[in-house]
Amino acid sequence: NIHIAGTWIEENTLFDLRRSLQTIRDIVIFLKRDEEENTPYPHLYALAGEVVVFPQLLSKIDSILDKFGRVKDNASPELSRIRKDIAYISSGISKNLNAILRLAQSEGLVEKDVTPTMRDGRLVIPVAPAFKRKIKGIVHDESASGKTVFIEPAEVVEANNRIRELESEERREIIKILIAFTDILRPLVPDILLSYEFLATIDFIRAKAILAIDLGAIMPDIENVQLLRWYGAKHPLLFISHRKQNKQIIPLDIELEEDNRLLIISGPNAGGKSVCLKTVGLLQYMVQCGIPIPLEERSKVGIFDNIFIDIGDEQSIENDLSTYSSHLTNMKFFVKNCNSRTILLIDEFGGGTEPQIGGAIAESLLKRFNEKSTFGVITTHYQNLKHFANENKGVVNGAMLYDRHLMQPLFTLSIGNPGSSFAIEIARKIGLPEDVIADASEIVGSDYINMDKYLQDIVRDKRYWETKRQSIRQKEKRLEEITETYETDLLSFDKQRKEIIKQAKAEAEHILAEANAKIENTIRTIRESQAEKEKTKEARLVLNKFKDTLVNEEHLIDDKITRKIQKLKDKEKNKKQKESLQKDPKQNTIAIGDNVRIKGQLTIGQVLDIQKGNATIAFGMIKSTAKLDSLEYVSKSQVKRENKSTLVSAATSDDIREKKLNFKLDIDIRGMRGDEALQAVMYFIDDAILVGVSRVRILHGTGTGALRQIIRDYLRSVPNVHNYQDEHVQFGGTGITVVDLE
Structure with a gap:
């Protein structure tokens, strides 16, 4: 909260503010890059019209923070001086510490490969406990195994204290800089919040667009009337779930209009009734929230003032509500508040109580809904509701289709006839004893069984004729495509034939002109020679020779035309062969869909x-x-x-995905025995290579260096290890090995 004077904005928050303001500025520049009358996004242009972008504030933040969000050295002269002092003193500490370390190594107090490390923000030397009194200084820490202590030599204690003082001064100077900036920022907060609202709106619009692209959704033709005329509608969540499993979703076709407002869907359990109902509810709500929905472009969508839903079990121990009581509570609200601009979505209408009275109350409610011209999709198993829909205008039956031979649902809605529950067939398929099925059939009576059978026959016949109609449509479409192809080819042949004839005529005219010139030249030669026999004979020989040439050229032209026509025929023949090969997957040639x-x-x-x-x-x-x-x-x-094998590979892929999500980039083996640590690192590196990580860290501590040596000997033998090295001295130094993987 920066509303109070003297408060300041933290570095990380300031960095986030800078990125947000830059994003807002980039969006506004993008949307307003064209003139208002030429912009392809007029609504977004208007939305960005009055948004403030704060270029001066961005420049001020850039003078304080670097590209990583850290306060710059030159943010103020005092901060620059403090950081230079810290760098200078730190350099002196490092030199002194290295000198002390070399002396200790020469005296055998410290291992040869040991380097200074960081503990509690102070540079220290790792020493074996036996020699800790040999080096004057302060013991700051010891390793997890107790085999190493970390000593700050007395010679650098004062310098380290000075570093701490300078760090405190640095923090105070940074706060001073941030307070000064916050004083500039504070009056602009209301305008910044408005800009953030614009950013949130744009983010919401973009999220809708990304979802629409992912679902293949569109913004359909919307009318301010009450109707559903949907073709190829898909439940978004079911579509995404099926796509992950490489399964196809069966789209929904549904129509609700003035004469058929209330759809009563019946059919077997697990046949798709509830999915159909939920698809209607979810897509209608999405489109009224301005979100594109996945259906075909020829669909039409209406608008409803109320969407009333009764799905699932809302029983409550606290409120003394049973399943049926909760349904009746909802029905009471629906009857009181529904109208012609309401759509009802009721699952298992009348369920939860004794069938006869439950069916009677449901029928009575359905009558009230119909009288109020309410729209709705209602699922049920009650026969009396199916009869009501058949006999009353405004209510229509619908069935979820079922394959009687394969005994499996088709998840396809058919409007116009009620569906059978296929209870007898499903019971027989499951293996219920035949005498139980016979007793049940006798209890409900032959009329009910026959009626259910007639419903099944109607569904079967309707499915047969639907399939037949679909097949005829496909054949007609194919016939139209073939006809169009042949018409195109005939036009092409005719055009090419005309081109060939035109070319042949041009060549013939050229030859004829040449022949006339040759004849005139021969006549002139004969006249000039005054009918001398030798000259005349010679001229005739030349003319005859030219005549033979003409005949040969005529044959050549005929051959040329014949070859061109044959080439066109061969081209068409090859095209037909290629089409036939694509149709026949049994051929060796691979085609689309194979x-x-x-x-x-x-x-x-x-x-x-x-x-x-x-x-x-x-x-x-x-x-x-x-x-x-x-x-x-x-x-x-x-x-x-x-x-x-596909299922196995899918399961393996899931395991790898889960392992990647849970994989940690660090492993701590401090305090382990050598063989135990090596085994842990081997598993860790294998997992890192499997999930595709590029860099990991192994925390082994400094100690005697034996554990570090064992690990590095192993890393040297792993082909996928590109490089390994000590961590930076400020983050652990020789106590941590950083491994780069290919």
């Missing part, structure tokens, strides 16, 4: 695109490009056989 693997490898991918001998392949979530020559075709049966 399963392939790179020769010599096990991973199977799918071909997404082929261009100029190169194929784009999807290996799970990773796309790669490879030469067609390096790929081999994999049949569907092979893919099924290798599913198990």
Whole structure:
């Protein structure tokens, strides 16, 4: 809080402020780089119109902080002087300490490879406990194993004290600089907060755009009426979850309009009813929050004033609410407050109590909702609600389709007919005794069983005709594509034929002109020779020779035209062969959509695109490009056989990902025995290489140096170790080894 005079902003906060203000400035410059009438982002241009960017404040911060967020030496003359004194005295301490260390080494008091280290901000010398009285000074610390003590020699104690005093002066001077800056900053705080609100708005807009790109979402055609006309809608969370598992989501098509406002969805358990309902609720809420949603562009989206939701179990011991009581509490609120601009989302309508009375109350509520022209998506298993939807305008049945032969849900919504719960079939598939199923069928009666069977038949027939219609649509589309291709090719052939004929005519006219000139020249020669036999004979020979040349050229032109036409035919033939090869995956030629693997490898991918001998392949979530020559075709049966190995590789990938998240860049082996420490470091380096870390630190302490030597001998033998060295003296010196990995 800097509102009070005399307070100051800390260095790290000031650095964050500088980066935020720079970001705001860059955004405003980007949005206002064009004139208002020419900008591609008119709304964002208007949003950035009155935002203050504080260039003088940025310049002032840059005069105080360096690019790493540390106060500069030249932030003030006094700070510059203090830091120069610290550097000078530190240099003197290092020289004295090294001289003392060399003397101690020569007397055998300290190991030869020992270097000064840092303890509590003071430079000290590591010494074995037996020799600690041989060196005059202050003992500051000892190693975890107790085999090393850290002594500050008496000769440098005073200098180290002076360093501490200068550091205190440095901190006081930095606070003085920050207080002066804070006094400049304080009056600008309200405007800065407004700029931060602009930054938050831009960040929110960008987050929406990133989410939309990730989901393949669009901003659909929105109308200020109450309707849902959605095609290819996807539940965002389910889409992301399935994508991680390389599974396809089945999109939702749903229409709710004035005549069919309330959709009653029925069908088997785990058939997708609740997912359908939650997709509607989530996407409608997202779009009314201004977030793009994943559906097809031809969809239309309406606006609702209220979205009422009753999903899940809201029972409460404290409030004496059972599951059914909580549902009724919600229904009481819905009936009281719903209107024509409300959409209801109710899961398992009427559930939680005795079926007959529960179904009756649910039907009565549904009647009230319909009378108030409310929109809604409601899931249920009650037959009376299905009958109500069939007999009342404004309410429509919907079914989640189910494959009776495979006994598995299709997760597809079909509007117009109710769905069967397939209770008998599912019970039989699970293996419930046949006599139990027979008794249950007798209890509910033949009418109920037959009605359920008729529903199943309707669903089956509808699915058959839907499949048939889809197949016809695909064939019609393919036929249109083939027709368009042939029409294009015919136009191309006609154009090329005209070009060839035009060229041939031009050549013929040229030859004819040459022939006329030759004939006239021959006649002139005969006349000039006054009908001398030799001259006449010679002229005729020349003319005949030219005639033969014309005939040969005519043949050559004919051959040329024939060759061109044949070339066009061959081109069309090759094109058809290529199309047929792409359609037939059993051929050796690889086509788009085939399963392939790179020769010599096990991973199977799918071909997404082929261009100029190169194929784009999807290996799970990773796309790669490879030469067609390096790929081999994999049949569907092979893919099924290798599913198990795929699961294993996926599990391995998950293990590596988890290991990478939990991996720590430091290992502390101080106090361990040599063999125990070596084993720990071996596992640590293996894990570091596996997760792809570039630098790690091993804390082994100084001590006698034996542990350090063992570790370095091992590191020298590891091929992936690029370099290893002591840590900087201020961060541990010889007590820590820094390892760089390739």
